[in-house]
Amino acid sequence: MTQPVLLVVTTVPETLNTILRYQPRFLAQALTDSLEVRIATSPGPGFRDVQDDEGLPVHPVAMARGMAPFRDILSILAMIRLLLRLRPAIVHSYTAKAGLICMVAAWLCRVPVRIHTFTGLVFPSSAGLRRRILMAVDRLICACATRIVPEGLGVKTDLQRHAITRKYLAPIGHGNIAGVDTHQFARGQASVTAAARGLATRFRIPERAMVFCFAGRLNRDKGIGELLQAFEVLPENCHLLIVGGLDTTAPINHDEQSLIAKHPRIHATGFMQDIRPALQLANILVLPSYREGFPNIILQAGAMSLPVIASDISGCNEVIKPGLNGWLIQPRSTSGLHAAMLAACHCPPATLAEMGARARLIVQSHFERSMHWRNMQAFYYAALPSQHLIEAPIGVSAEAAVPASLTRRPPASRLPSA
Structure with missing residues (x-):
């Protein structure tokens, strides 16, 4: 059987070249018996650096920061083409625009597991029409996702307080999306x-x-x-x-x-x-x-x-x-x-x-990076669709069971609920 694909998506390469640097490479090695890890991000400055650092297939999908509805439609179409070609079992998006593009496209393509991590919310510090638009976009992302990960407890509280979603919310580990290598970040080197x-x-x-x-x-x-x-x-x-x-x-x-x-x-x-x-x-x-x-x-x-x-x-x-x-x-x-x-x-x-x-x-x-990476490994083992489930290796504490919402596909005739 062909190995299922995990597609990690960010809006721009900068996120992968800084905060998430080497995390996809670790996951590709740690999950080598169960998932094939691939990356999608915008082409441009830093794109080739991602390829060099991670040693993984990196697929270009142009995504524009900020409000750009017509360009977003083109991005969704490009993401749909990529998803139809890769047929991933899991997609995981980071950052707001990647979340919109990836989750909508993945829902339309019926990707079994659709994960979005909210790395921060813009609407709480906005006002007026802009605030309403941003909240609507976040609700759409949540509606299309099967699993929503708030980066921290504060993000979780805001999502709940403003009724952005009623779905299950939990940070991974103690929060944050990357952790820190405290050997590298040590004073006095x-x-x-x-x-x-x-x-x-x-x-x-x-x-x-x-x-x-x-x-x-x-x-x-x-x-x-x-x-x-x-x-x-x-x-x-x-x-x-x-x-x-x-x-x-x-x-x-x-x-x-x-x-x-x-x-x-x-x-x-x-x-x-x-x-x-x-x-x-x-x-x-x-x-x-x-x-x-x-x-x-x-x-x-x-x-x-x-x-x-x-x-x-x-x-x-x-x-x-x-x-x-x-x-x-x-x-x-x-x-x-x-x-x-x-x-x-x-x-x-x-x-x-x-x-x-x-x-x-x-x-x-x-927040040690190696600890966070192990938490990510366990998270993906638990998120694997039922037809791909395998026994997690010794030392990896996966969740006790995979929620049914992770594997159940919504009816094609009905929009997903937030």
Whole structure:
């Protein structure tokens, strides 16, 4: 019998080149006796890197970020053609647009198991017509999926509170979609320390400076406006390292871009393939987002023994505990952010070191990458359709039974329910 196919889908290659890097390759090896793993993502920058890193077949399906209904129809048609050719047993999509394209196409093609992971919700921070459209899209994704995975408990709560779906919801493991390799993300490695010194030299950051680091796309929902305002009135020994490229779909405004470019103590690195030197140079990570799913950057920072100042929102507040490994502030609050940053400035180095040590222990015990990958392996064993079920190998704790909804196909004449 031909081996069933697991198709992993993301909107753009960047997700596979950063957060999910090497996860498909691990799954292909771990599931080699039961599933053939393939990938679909948009062609463009980074596409060939995915092929090189994962060593798996990668299929190009163009998908546009943001609202683009006519292009989305073309993407759905392209995804249908791919699904009819591969006939996968399981499709698993990550990120919003991939979820829309993949779940609709997979439902139309009657793929037996259709999984979507919500890595964050946009509608809670939106308003008006845009909010209603985004909620409708999320309901459609849930209606077409047989299994919905919220990245964290906060995402699960929002999906339930806003009646997006009545289907079963549960994060995988402790949440997050990738985990962190705490051996790779460890403070003090010689090559990383040397690269951090290079950054300090490049930006003329004094050795005893207090360095705050923001890492992420320069998107208007990341709270960068509040961060810049809060930073400007901090003491002169403070520096701000901004890591990430401009998000063209929802960029920060021109004044904010100009301030980043001109301020003598604000240093923009652009996108960094390896973020560890920036985290090594920093004393504190700052993430004042309005919304998140379960941000990987706070786990990476924790693994690097960095305390974190973050918004009290889903994902962030599932990891950051005030006074233990960082500070939580109200989103959109410049004054609250400034107070937390000032408190960090006045913290004795020994206290910051203790907070950083606790942050690393939390990541090691709950979010180690190898642990998450094993959880993913068990998840897919449990999700296999009944005609492909095999006994999970020793050491893999699969779910006790596969819900009937995973294997039952909806009638062709009726739309699926959310």
